[in-house]
Amino acid sequence: METRNPRRWWILVVLCLSTLVLTIDSMALTVAVPSMTEDLGASAQDTQWILDSYILVFAGLLLTSGSLGDRFGRRRVMLIGLVLFGAASLAATVCTNPGEVIAVRTAMGVGGALIMPSTLSILITVFDEEERGRAMAAWGSVSMLGLVGSPVLGGVLIDQFSWHSIFFLNVPVVVLAVVAAVALMPESKAPWQKPDPLGAVLSAVGMTALVWWIIEIPQHGAFAGRSALSLAVAVASLTGFAVWENRTASPMVPLSLFKHRNFSGGSLSLALVQIGNGGLLLVLTQYLQFVLGHSPVKAGLAFLPLAIAALIGNGLGVKLAAKIGNRFVILSGMLVMAACFALLTTVDAASGFTVPAIALGLLGFGAGMAMPAAVGALMGTIPADRAGVGSALNDTIQQAGTALGIAILGSLLTSGYTAEMPADAPEAARQSIAGALAAANGDPALIHAAREAFTTSMTTTFTVSAIGVLAAAILATLVMRDRKPKEEAAEAVAKAPEPVA
Numbered sequence: 001m002e003t004r005n006p007r008r009w010w011i012l013v014v015l016c017l018s019t020l021v022l023t024i025d026s027m028a029l030t031v032a033v034p035s036m037t038e039d040l041g042a043s044a045q046d047t048q049w050i051l052d053s054y055i056l057v058f059a060g061l062l063l064t065s066g067s068l069g070d071r072f073g074r075r076r077v078m079l080i081g082l083v084l085f086g087a088a089s090l091a092a093t094v095c096t097n098p099g100e101v102i103a104v105r106t107a108m109g110v111g112g113a114l115i116m117p118s119t120l121s122i123l124i125t126v127f128d129e130e131e132r133g134r135a136m137a138a139w140g141s142v143s144m145l146g147l148v149g150s151p152v153l154g155g156v157l158i159d160q161f162s163w164h165s166i167f168f169l170n171v172p173v174v175v176l177a178v179v180a181a182v183a184l185m186p187e188s189k190a191p192w193q194k195p196d197p198l199g200a201v202l203s204a205v206g207m208t209a210l211v212w213w214i215i216e217i218p219q220h221g222a223f224a225g226r227s228a229l230s231l232a233v234a235v236a237s238l239t240g241f242a243v244w245e246n247r248t249a250s251p252m253v254p255l256s257l258f259k260h261r262n263f264s265g266g267s268l269s270l271a272l273v274q275i276g277n278g279g280l281l282l283v284l285t286q287y288l289q290f291v292l293g294h295s296p297v298k299a300g301l302a303f304l305p306l307a308i309a310a311l312i313g314n315g316l317g318v319k320l321a322a323k324i325g326n327r328f329v330i331l332s333g334m335l336v337m338a339a340c341f342a343l344l345t346t347v348d349a350a351s352g353f354t355v356p357a358i359a360l361g362l363l364g365f366g367a368g369m370a371m372p373a374a375v376g377a378l379m380g381t382i383p384a385d386r387a388g389v390g391s392a393l394n395d396t397i398q399q400a401g402t403a404l405g406i407a408i409l410g411s412l413l414t415s416g417y418t419a420e421m422p423a424d425a426p427e428a429a430r431q432s433i434a435g436a437l438a439a440a441n442g443d444p445a446l447i448h449a450a451r452e453a454f455t456t457s458m459t460t461t462f463t464v465s466a467i468g469v470l471a472a473a474i475l476a477t478l479v480m481r482d483r484k485p486k487e488e489a490a491e492a493v494a495k496a497p498e499p500v501a
Contacts, residue, residue, distance in 0.1 A: 004128065008126045008127060011122065011185050012138060013184070014177060014181045017176055018082060018115050018118075018177045019116075019119050020142055021174055022116065024169050024170060025108065025169075028153070028154030029166060031158070031166070031285060031296050031299055032163040033050075033051075034285065034289045034290065035163045035296060036050070036101070038438075040098050041098075043098075044414065048410060049098070049102050050102055051406065054105045054112065056211045057109030057113065057208075058109040059113075059208075061110060062395050063393060064252075065077060065117055065392060066390070066392025067389045067392070069121060069389075069392075070121070074187075074189060075118070075122070075181060075185050077118050078115055078118035078181065079181055081113070081114025083111075085115060086175065088104045088111060089108065090171055092104040092108075117389070120394075121392075122188055124380075133321065133376060136376050136379075137315065137317075140372045141311055152300040152304070154300060155298070155300035156300075194250035196250055199244055199248065199253065200252055202237050202240050203238075206234055210400060211399075212230050213231045213234055214400075215407055217407050257390060261480055262326075262380065262381050263394075264479065265378075265476055266375070266377050267394050268475060269374060269473070269476035270374050270378075270401070271397045272401065273334065273371070273401070273468070274401030274402040274405055275401045275402075275405035277402070277469075284302070284344075284356060284360075286454070288353075288356070291349055291455060292352065305357050305358070305360045305361035306360040306361065306364035308361075309363075310367055311368065312365060313365040313367065314368040314372060316368075317368060317369035317370070317372055320332075326376060326482055327377075327476065327480045330373045330473070331473050332366075333370025334469055334470075334472055336370075337469045338469045339366075341462045342462075343359040345459045347459070348455045349451040405468070408464065409465065412457065412464060413457050414431075416456065416461075418430050419457075420452070420453035422449055426439045433451070
């Protein structure tokens with residue numbers, strides 16, 4: 001087709017590299033949490049903030065950064081994000097206390113918020129409906145490659161050097177992505193429209209307050225003290241944002257997208273999946289290292305079934321979606337994911353390595369089928385001139401789900417663990433399994449009690465996860481609709497603006 005960009009597959013390489021940076025960071029950091037916690041002397045709350053500070057800023061700025069990409073150029077915004085992310089990663093290699101790590105993770109969140117919407121929006125504007133499925137499958141496969149390599153490589157680096165070295169993994173990938181983007185990628189932007197500063201402020205304040213409230217629930221409850229204040233700010237800001245976006249002549253975010261069943265159903269079902277998945281990797285990493293006593297390298301290797309199965313599921317999902325439609329591929333994949341969580345509820349302190357490995361394989365296969373199909377279905381509803389902010393809206397909903405999942409599952413895990421520990425155990429041992437192992441001084445009774453308490457509370461978190469994924473499967477099946485590619489393409493053309501000279 002003459003209208004296709006002749007460099008589109010090279011552009012896809014740049015987008016894959018940019019996404020790979022974010023995947024490497026999240027997975028390598030998950031493996032590093034136990035050693036980082038011990039080295040920094042971080043409390044359980046410090047550890048959660050190291051993880052959540054990134055999500056807080058990332059979710060709060062996604063809508064604004066997506067709008068900035070549409071307005072000022074998606075490549076430009078992505079490059080700024082990559083440089084900031086790489087510089088913050090380099091700064092993290094010299095951090096010596098939890099406060100410094102939280103600060104650099106915050107900066108990385110800003111960079112990530114600039115990167116993520118641009119990658120997906122550029123992809124859907126460069127590739128037409130006929131090729132978009134293959135492009136998204138390749139894009140997802142590279143993320144899976146990051147899942148395969150980064151935990152193992154991160155574990156090796158932690159064993160040989162220290163947890164600081166895992167942040168250095170980001171730097172060479174960032175450099176390569178920046179060079180490739182400058183050399184290969186043309187600029188892409190939407191036709192100019194009037195700025196919406198009030199919408200940008202309301203969205204940033206509202207999303208930040210919402211995620212802050214979610215993060216604070218385990219420590220302060222949902223409606224007490226400052227949690228109530230955070231919730232009030234979130235509700236007021238997001239309500240004001242919705243009202244304003246529906247009234248202003250030049251809205252930053254096209255809320256009309258939610259009138260489309262595939263966008264609303266896909267976004268909300270993905271949010272429920274993220275709630276279920278939110279604390280999975282963090283919980284399993286602690287299980288593998290604190291309960292089973294594996295090294296960071298072996299803990300990293302445990303995630304290989306997840307990544308390999310995801311690659312297989314991804315390839316199968318693309319083929320099935322082309323034949324039978326996205327909706328039932330999403331349903332099938334999510335049911336497999338639910339089976340993973342059901343299997344994990346059977347894990348105890350004596351289960352060993354096998355059951356988690358099988359469960360992770362199921363999770364990878366199910367996610368490999370369901371997630372690209374869901375993203376592809378909802379992204380097909382977004383007009384080309386709103387690609388950045390439309391993809392950011394989807395990312396924001398998913399990140400809110402991730403934050404909510406970490407908060408809910410983290411709270412359940414912590415409270416359940418404390419309730420299961422003996423009342424006469426040292427206070428530090430009752431707060432976390434890491435604290436128990438540190439306070440045990442070789443006491444086998446306390447170590448056994450901590451491991452049993454952890455796996456018992458872990459069962460509860462995985463039960464909630466299974467419920468969340470099942471709810472997502474039902475929602476996607478009931479709300480979403482399959483349409484023929486030609487119909488989707490015709491709708492996209494009808495929504496697209498006239499070319500600007």
